[in-house]
Amino acid sequence: MIRDVFEIQYPGPMTTIQDMGRFGFRKYGIPVSGALDRFSSSVANRLVGNPMHAPLLETTFLGPRMLALSDCVISLTGASVNLKINQREKPLWSTLKVRAGDVVSVGPAKSGVRSYLAIGGGVWSPTVMGSSSTLVAAGLGGFQGRNLQEGDRIQAGFQEEVPPMLALDDKFIPCFDHQVILRSVQGPQADYFDEGLQTFVSSVYVTTPGADRMGVRLHGPPMEFRSQSKRTIVSEPSLPGCVQAPPDGQPIILLVEQTIGGYAKIATVISADLDLVAQLRPGDQVNFVIVSLAQARTARMDSELGRQSIKFHVS
């Protein structure tokens, strides 16, 4: 059973429906898409009693403001924002009750970029190629393949029981600093760089406004290519986290909307640190460090274990 739960009064600059991604079609040029900050999105779903992979709303910098059309439970996680229900301030990282007629509004992000709004029963959206994730560039998935607009009606699945009212323990709430260290392994074309690799790990790179779900452009000391290296490569597949070096030597960290590319890749940010990339704001500073594959795997294991051991209290 599906019901209308919210009407969008103000969508924010880019609010889309996402789940854990669309797998199995990258060989056809369909990128994975999906929620960028996996920790925040999975906690949002857990707080409202949904499976971790249930579709939810991903916001960018600001919004949305929505009118509730039925009673439901929601949660908001991710970037640090002011959340209000009927002008009354509400906590993030908590299960919240909403009544029909309430107005839910999400203010501008103070740190981080993306917030995740989960609704009990799961945001409903038709599954396209195995996923509800929106890929705006192809008009695929989510709400008619696009960003939410004023007047859109968000639907959710029916929830038989109201889930327990929980809040994530404070010590597990991530804080998104304006300076982050990103652990990376050497990339497929690390040998195209000589001093460039040294520049890459010893410099501070600043996040530019050129950031979307495809990738985050950084600015800093250019990573010099070896004089005899080519500046571009025969196009090859890439993964989220790949750090591309275009001929100008300014790094681009790829996210979830690209499958292949023709730029050299100096490094790959490890999957355990990708949530941090998702929350980088223009002006935020990035330092890269190189770790081994074994360290990357251990970090991944730690982050999975960390995810499993998070604790909630009754709110």
Added chain:
Amino acid sequence: MGLLIRVGDSIDRETNSCVRRLVRRLESAPRPGLIEVIPAYNTVLINFDPLRSPMDSWIEFVESLDYRNPTEKIEYDIGRIVEIPVLYGGEFGQDIEFVAKINNVSVHDVIRIHSSEEYFVYMLGFTPGFAYLGGLSPKIHAPRLDSPREVVPAGSIGIANDQTGIYPISSAGGWRLIGRTPLKLFRPQDKSPFVYEAGDSIRFRSISPEEYESLTEFHD
């Protein structure tokens, strides 16, 4: 986590057949932890869950596969031949006169040459279903636009230097447009969303405006 395997350095059929053989091996008997295999011109990316099978085991596994043996033919080596009907020139192929002019041939020649070759699908990417095709005749090469168009309509057929390609969905693009197909090349709701895949070959067939119309109706 990902393992990128480079089977050769250049863009050629022999290298690419190694790519396809490797993809076939990996997909036909998926190992635990395999998420997805993504082939390109001369590379294969294996995306896997390192907590189920670590990197070392993947490297060892790939080394145990004999995908480099060029004498071995597999079914997948042959690929299908997919025919794409195209209405060349006019408003749908607004750069065809430019392509003719810089190659010192007639528009008719461009159509004849373009529709007489068989093009090999090396890989798909850039946008859903965008095919990187090999085999364009040097008689009709043409440079990209200096500045890309903001909107290239779905179904457009273009030329960029020694490549020809099809835009399955509307997107920005800098290729010289010579025609358009009425076929819907990306059908996300279908069981098979794409009409071709890497390893297939494409033939273009020149059609009349009337046939374009009838095929458009048929597919809508």
